[in-house]
Amino acid sequence: MDTVVERPVSKIDPFSHAFLENPYPHHDSLREAGPVVWLEHYRIWAMARHQEVRDTLTDWQTYCSGAGVGLSDFRKEPPWRPPSIILEADPPLHTRTRAVLTRIMSPAAINVLQNAVGIADEGRENLMRYGNMVFNSFGPRNDLLAKAMENAGPVRDWIMSKCSRAALAPDGLGMQIFQAVDSGELAEAEAGMLVRSFLSAGIDTTVYGLGNALYCFVRHPEQWTMLRENPSLIRLAFEEVLRFEAPVQTFFRTTTREVEVAGVRLGEGEKVLLFLAAANRDPRRWERPDQFDIRRRATGHMTFGTGIHGCVGQAVARLESEALFGALARRVASFEMIGEPTRRLNNTLRGLDALPLRLILA
Helix, strand or coil: CCCCCCCCEECCCCCCHHHHHCCHHHHHHHHHHCCCEEECCCCEEEECCHHHHHHHHHCCCCEECCCCCCCCCCCCCCCCCCCCCCCCCCCCHHHHHHHHHHHHCCHHHCCCHHHHHCCCCCCCHHHHHHHHHHHHCCCCCCHHHHHHCCCHHHHHHHHHHCCCHHHCCCCCHHHHHHHHHHCCCCCHHHHHHHHHHHHHHCCHHHHHHHHHHHHHHHHCHHHHHHHHHCHHHHHHHHHHHHHHCCCECEEEEEECCCEEECCEEECCCCEEEEEHHHHCCCCCCCCCCCCCCCCCCCCCCCCCCCHHHCCCCHHHHHHHHHHHHHHHHHHEEEEEECCCCEECCCCCECCEEECCEEEEEC
């Protein structure tokens, strides 16, 4: 007979401003509390260790995405927008939509994402606003979500107007999605939803990721010098940035059945908050986890997720970073901080609102 272990309980609020400003001490507390922890404030489960986060992400049968990858359970309350048919879907729907995106998301197809999708230039300032709405909506109904939603109607309308066949350039990735309608793989409405996924998932994450990389290098100038002396380290360096200062901090799953984790019993239909960034600094997985070292082989970090929901655009993100930091390494000798960086708090993402830098040219 299995022994049921008493659940560890934490009073931490992972969506408070104090937590979001500096999550790392809290990550450590959650990791040390146990493999799975009950968050009293929201009455949900949390996992912060690498092994449990990875295991959960790869077990989509037990931990589903179709009930939403945020705090809200779509089966109990209606979402503020139609659910994503890629991020917030399970097989068999996810299998079908993912196959289309995987086929057209070849790295060679993209130079800059928003141009590659094929949307018009006018109104692109709405892209970051919409992403801010989407990623804040994965958390609770707090002040961050309220602020993000202040102009929700016009922003949402603009995004949806750019997701139709008629609005897209004939040679972009968006139109390739609609070609899957013509071949019978997707319905017309599904194609529009997948175009929306490009515009919501691929902008903020990229901007935050590249900003975090610059922040890491200005804080650790010896690492930038090392990169300039050995440009072959660029790929390793970007993976280390993603591990060390993850732009995507968390995602939720929902249990589909009763399941036991390290002797703790989780009920069916319960929300589980996965701390991807905490897994990335788990000393059980990484040596010197709190040290930024571009020589580290950071493969296995959880920033892109893993399993069937692993980031479909990760190869493109790597290409973008390689191009950008390759160019910077040739031209910039060092970075100088000329003002205090400020954070843009978000319920899901970690990034900067401002990073005042002076570039010292080579």
